[in-house]
Amino acid sequence: MVTLRAVLRIAVFVAFAAAAVAHGQQPSPVFVVQPGGVVAAVMPPSILASSGIQKRLGSGLTTTFLLTARNRFTGTATGARVEIRYDLWDEVWLVRRIEFDRKSDQQRIVSRDALEKWWRTPIRIVSTNAARLPLQLDLDVLPFSAAEREDARQWMSKSGGVGTASGGRGIVDALIGTTIAAKPILSYRWNLELSLK
């Protein structure tokens, strides 16, 4: 049993310390410990199913789920990212997942069911050798990607005569550049105490 446990190293610890969860009613991820002390998170399906996210997913823009895992003791942080864009031409979901170690996975998903299944795949967020991991996990849902923001910024700064007026272009560019930013449409925070043994 012990060997099997060591080989599989899959143990699910859903650590809900009573005082650690700030938002009692909000959905919580499930954590999976993988070989090598890697902690992966399974995002709650209710997040993907929420009306705010559904509305964004059909926009044609890249909805970005930004995960930030912070060790509350050491303060070190790692991140992972999930990007979902609905391709209106082929009517497929273009999804991408970038984990904490920059490992990337990209897929074309043809159905809603397949998307939900893919969503439930654990995403690796942090690696540790410690027996216990005091973790603060933040999830920010951004309505568009950095590339789409930059494209819009450049387009705007060249539109409407801005590009022809050299006098204030630098100021206007700076104003637009610092103002067009993807503000989270949804944010979650979980404080957990994970036991890895």
Added chain:
Amino acid sequence: MTRLRSLLLVLVTLAAATVTFWFLLHQISGVWLDVALRPEVRVALERSMDDQRKLRDLDPARRAAYRKRFDETQRLLNRIEVIRMSREALLRRFELALLLVFALAAAGTAVVLWLRYRRARDRERQEYLQRMTSLQETARRHAHEIKGPLTAARLELERYADLVRAGATDDERARAEESVSEELERLARYTREFSSFAGVGKPAMRRESLGQMIEEFCATFTNAWPGVELRDGGVDAIVCADRDMVRQVLVNLCSNSAGAGAKTIAFAIVKSGARVAVDVRDDGGGVPEPLRARIFDPYVTSRRIGEGMGLGLAISRKVMLDHGGDLQLAATSSAGTTMRVLFGDDQC
């Protein structure tokens, strides 16, 4: 005048701020108002994308072309959507920028006005102190000029009374009377100096040969100031002038030069276009630096109390201004001074 200038400054600053605001408004708001915020643009783009999809199904052979147009349209739509989502932040930032520009303009105006006010106040204070110092000096000179002859006359009168009581001879009494008369004459001269200052009349202008005037002046006054040589420049020019008044000006200048220790006073006629001037150059000690800016003000003099009231240059300048010209301190140093007597360009 100062208030008018301040008002003008505020108006100009506000106008500059408004132009800046307008510029920013034009640069930014025009973009999103004309493109991003119009719902019909978004609807039209979405319809266009639907159309490309339908065309793809109807005409599969041109699928790639439709796809290209579809992607272009979607990119445009995405951009508009991104800007629409940032609209509130852009507006807030824009308003903040306007507020900052206004605040900076207002603060700049306030600082400029405050500096101007402080400078004006300091200048006024300095001018007042200067006026007071000048008046004190004048009062001291007046007191000295009056007190000197009065004291002397009183003492002479007492002596005269003593002589009468002692049965002095007619000669002794006559000498005492003469002495009193001299002191009273000093007082009379003193008052005459003021009369001449108060009563500088208008010049009776006539065509005059300036060269001839200077030549005659040098001949007439060659011994007026012992140890001082007058040098005639030898060049001629015709001017409109009151001969007697100009001569009085030259007398005043030469007196000052002699008082400053000059050994030589040279006259040179200078022509500049239609204007004619006489440069009176001496080799005296020059005008003391603190007096240079006020040399033509009444009661300003480098002489000791009792040696003059400092009205000569004030009267001389008034005379030359009445001539349509001016009297200027052209140059001064410890090696000498040049005064420029400038004539007007009016024809007689």
